Amino acid sequence: xxxxxxxxxxERAWSQQDLAERIEVSRQSVNAIETGKYDPSLPLAFRIxxxxxxxxxxxxVSPSRHSSKAI
Amino acid sequence: xxxxxxxxxxxSRVVWLSLAYAAFLLFAVYGFKHHLLxxxxxxxxxxxxxxxxxxxxxxxxRYLLEESDEYIRMxxxxxxxxxxxxxxxxxxxxxxxxxxxxxxxxxxFYIAVLWFLGLGVGSVMNRLTLGTSVDC
Numbered sequence: 499x500x501x502x503x504x505x506x507x508x509e510r511a512w513s514q515q516d517l518a519e520r521i522e523v524s525r526q527s528v529n530a531i532e533t534g535k536y537d538p539s540l541p542l543a544f545r546i547x548x549x550x551x552x553x554x555x556x557x558x559v560s561p562s563r564h565s566s567k568a569i
Numbered sequence: 570x571x572x573x574x575x576x577x578x579x580x581s582r583v584v585w586l587s588l589a590y591a592a593f594l595l596f597a598v599y600g601f602k603h604h605l606l607x608x609x610x611x612x613x614x615x616x617x618x619x620x621x622x623x624x625x626x627x628x629x630x631r632y633l634l635e636e637s638d639e640y641i642r643m644x645x646x647x648x649x650x651x652x653x654x655x656x657x658x659x660x661x662x663x664x665x666x667x668x669x670x671x672x673x674x675x676x677x678f679y680i681a682v683l684w685f686l687g688l689g690v691g692s693v694m695n696r697l698t699l700g701t702s703v704d705c
Contacts, residue, residue: 523639527638535700
């Protein structure tokens with residue numbers, strides 16, 4: 499799933515490890531989410547959104563909305 | 570290599586179970602070699618080395634329940650699915666080859682060995698498809 503996690507992280511000058519520690523997952527998890535290889539569960543997505551103090555949809559792009567835009 | 574709290578607990582359990590396996594195997598081999606085991610005790614002694622191996626399967630299941638990092642858990646689930654598929658596939662192929670008398674008999678406990686080898690296959694597949702592999 500496409501997302502803005504890397505941008506939000508970069509705005510705060512956090513490394514993947516910094517973010518991983520803040521949301522209590524491994525650095526590999528952050529990397530997998532950022533690169534779209536892994537879609538986080540809803541609880542983890544909420545944790546990420548709450549950390550950045552933005553709604554979930556400002557971080558993660560809905561796959562259906564993304565595909566309809568492509569059309 | 571990724572180490573989580575649950576992963577460290579799994580490793581510790583596997584070390585103790587491996588030591589128990591070695592001890593039970595030595596006991597059974599010594600007992601049968603010297604004709605010391607008879608009747609129900611013989612059956613119990615023969616089964617003893619299997620118990621820690623079963624324990625390792627249980628430890629893997631417990632690890633999957635305890636792992637709080639959902640991505641790492643998913644990587645492990647994929648790895649164990651590869652291991653299970655690999656072990657069952659090789660065992661099935663070997664079974665047919667054996668039934669048509671094209672290969673010799675192999676003890677069925679080697680299926681467990683195949684499963685552990687399959688974890689290696691799963692690790693390689695995770696590395697190739699996800700760019701991440703875990704060893705715990």
